[in-house]
Every structure is written in structure tokens, then in C-alpha cells.
Amino acid sequence: MRLDGVLGQERARSQLEAEMASGRLAHAYLFVGPAGCGRGTTALALFRALNCHKREGDQPCGQCGPCRRALAGQHEDLLVLAPPEAQASAQIKAEEVREVIRALSFAPYGGGVRLVLIREAEHLNPTSANVLLKTLEEPPPGNIIVLTVQDARGILPTLVSRCRRVNLMPLEPALIAEELVRRGVEPGSAALKAAMSGGSLGRALELDEERLAADLARMARRLASREGSLADWAFAEELVKEFRGAVIDRQGLAEALDLLALYLRDQAVIAAGKPESALLPQGGPGLSLQAAIRGFWQVRRTQAQILGNATPELAITVLLRKLKEAAA
Numbered sequence: 064m065r066l067d068g069v070l071g072q073e074r075a076r077s078q079l080e081a082e083m084a085s086g087r088l089a090h091a092y093l094f095v096g097p098a099g100c101g102r103g104t105t106a107l108a109l110f111r112a113l114n115c116h117k118r119e120g121d122q123p124c125g126q127c128g129p130c131r132r133a134l135a136g137q138h139e140d141l142l143v144l145a146p147p148e149a150q151a152s153a154q155i156k157a158e159e160v161r162e163v164i165r166a167l168s169f170a171p172y173g174g175g176v177r178l179v180l181i182r183e184a185e186h187l188n189p190t191s192a193n194v195l196l197k198t199l200e201e202p203p204p205g206n207i208i209v210l211t212v213q214d215a216r217g218i219l220p221t222l223v224s225r226c227r228r229v230n231l232m233p234l235e236p237a238l239i240a241e242e243l244v245r246r247g248v249e250p251g252s253a254a255l256k257a258a259m260s261g262g263s264l265g266r267a268l269e270l271d272e273e274r275l276a277a278d279l280a281r282m283a284r285r286l287a288s289r290e291g292s293l294a295d296w297a298f299a300e301e302l303v304k305e306f307r308g309a310v311i312d313r314q315g316l317a318e319a320l321d322l323l324a325l326y327l328r329d330q331a332v333i334a335a336g337k338p339e340s341a342l343l344p345q346g347g348p349g350l351s352l353q354a355a356i357r358g359f360w361q362v363r364r365t366q367a368q369i370l371g372n373a374t375p376e377l378a379i380t381v382l383l384r385k386l387k388e389a390a391a
């Protein structure tokens with residue numbers, strides 16, 4: 064049986080399909096990959112493949128009762144735990160884990176395989192993780208537990224060692240653009256969102272084009288401004304503030320600079336005589352090809368510094384000065 068409805072991820076899919084075909088599925092999996100790349104979707108596809116009643120052909124039918132209930136997220140043997148949304152400090156509580164474990168002691172209602180999906184397992188607090196440990200080692204028959212994480216270093220090694228690992232990759236921008244168009248997004252907008260998505264379909268879907276345009280205009284104004292470093296620092300502070308919670312979201316901040324990298328990439332393709340390949344609306348005087356390429360790599364270096372331990376305000380102020388020098 065094939066896994067249906069998963070975008071890209073050929074390696075992960077073929078690993079799971081082979082294990083399913085040979086009856087060698089693990090009872091606990093760790094799906095590792097960036098947010099929005101399809102970890103949860105893959106787990107749900109696995110569930111459908113295991114529970115479809117019409118086992119002919121090589122794909123789940125999508126029509127039978129189990130398929131329809133699974134697609135609607137209402138199958139009684141599909142249990143999902145996830146941290147409350149949009150809170151960096153959100154936790155999956157021990158009581159929620161206990162409740163799921165209690166449910167596992169009954170045989171799956173549908174007679175097939177029950178799947179417990181624990182999304183963003185980095186959010187299991189130490190107590191929840193400990194509650195889960197024993198069950199993870201040996202769940203009752205007929206149950207599969209799937210944990211998704213962005214980075215396996217984000218959870219206890221004792222959890223990692225009890226799971227079979229499946230690696231999922233960031234999606235190719237072309238694949239994301241194609242999927243967005245399939246969902247009715249206009250092609251130009253789809254290409255822009257795909258380029259800004261960091262390989263995450265989820266992120267591409269959330270991107271707001273007007274917001275992107277406003278952010279870009281703000282950055283372009285700053286680059287065109289003749290004010291000195293103090294004003295640049297104030298701008299950097301404003302930008303960093305948006306990513307400062309209990310700890311600073313360095314990943315998010317670095318991704319925000321993708322917009323600047325994309326702008327300079329566009330300047331390069333325009334200077335190279337290919338304006339039709341530009342993804343962003345361009346304003347103001349263009350850069351030379353050399354200046355655009357140099358600027359692009361300066362943004363990339365700054366992103367790496369931010370992901371390292373650099374003081375982000377300083378890294379961004381230095382970047383702005385270099386970009387202004389390159390444009391002068």
C-alpha cells in the first residue's frame with residue numbers, strides 16, 4: 064500500500080512503504096524534519112494506508128468509512144496530541160499523555176491499527192516524557208506511536224532511542240509553488256511564497272503577500288536612507304524585537320532576512336538581463352551585478368551569524384552598513 068497525499072518526501076515514503084509491505088513497521092517512530100514539511104501528513108497517510116477497508120489497488124481508497132473518518136480527522140483510532148498553538152513555551156502535559164496511554168489498553172475500535180501522533184514532541188515536559196517512556200518501549204499490540212520533532216536533539220535521548228527514525232527534508236521551492244498553484248494561488252504569488260517558505264509548505268501557506276511587500280518596503284527604505292549607524296541600530300532593534308520572547312527566536316529572525324536575500328537575488332537577475340525571473344516588486348535604482356551578488360552573500364553570512372551566537376542587533380547593523388556601501 065502506498066502513502067497517499069504526501070508532497071515530496073520520496074525517501075521517507077519509500078522507507079515506510081517498504082516496512083509496511085514486509086510487515087516490519089516499528090511500534091514507535093520519530094519523524095524528524097522542519098516544521099511544515101509534511102511530518103504530520105505522512106503520519107496520517109500511514110494511518111490511512113493501514114486502516115483502509117478496501118485493500119485493492121496500491122492506494123487507500125479515500126471512500127470507505129475509515130478513510131473518510133480519517134480524512135475528516137474523526138477516526139476513533141487516530142489520537143493526536145499537540146502543544147497549544149502559537150506559544151513558544153507551550154507544553155504537552157503529563158495528564159494528556161496519561162489519558163492517551165489509558166486509551167491504548169483497549170484494542171483498536173476499528174479492528175485495524177491505532178496511531179498516536181504526538182506533534183512537536185519537543186514540547187513534552189520532563190514529566191510527560193517520563194510518563195511516555197515505558198509505553199513507547201512496548202505499546203500494546205495494534206498501536207503505533209509517532210513523535211514529530213524538528214531536531215532530535217530537542218528531546219530526551221531516552222525517547223529517541225526507543226523510536227525508529229524517519230528523516231523528512233525541506234521541500235523544493237518548485238514543488239511548493241506547484242502545490243500552491245494547485246490550491247488556487249496565482250503563479251507569481253506562488254513563486255514568491257515558495258521562495259520565502261524555507262522548504263515548508265505550512266509556512267508558504269501562512270505567508271501574507273501584503274505583509275511581505277510592507278516588510279520589503281521597510282527594508283528598502285532603510286537601505287536607501289542616508290542616516291548613519293545609530294538609525295540603522297534602531298531599525299535593527301525594532302526588527303529583533305519582533306522575535307524576542309522568553310528567548311530570542313534566532314531561526315525566525317534569520318528567516319525574516321530571507322526577504323533581503325531574495326531582493327538582492329532579484330537585483331542580480333535583473334542586472335544580468337533577466338528581469339522576468341524576478342520574484343519581488345522592485346523599486347528604486349538597481350544594483351550592479353557584482354554589488355547584488357556581494358550583498359546576497361553578506362545577507363547569508365549575517366543569517367549564519369545570527370543562528371550562531373552573534374548579537375543580532377549588531378549583526379544586522381553591520382549588514383546594513385555593508386549593503387549601503389555596496390550600493391554607493
Ligand SMILES: [Zn+2]
Pocket residue numbers: 114115116117123124125126127128129130131
Ligand atoms: Zn479506504
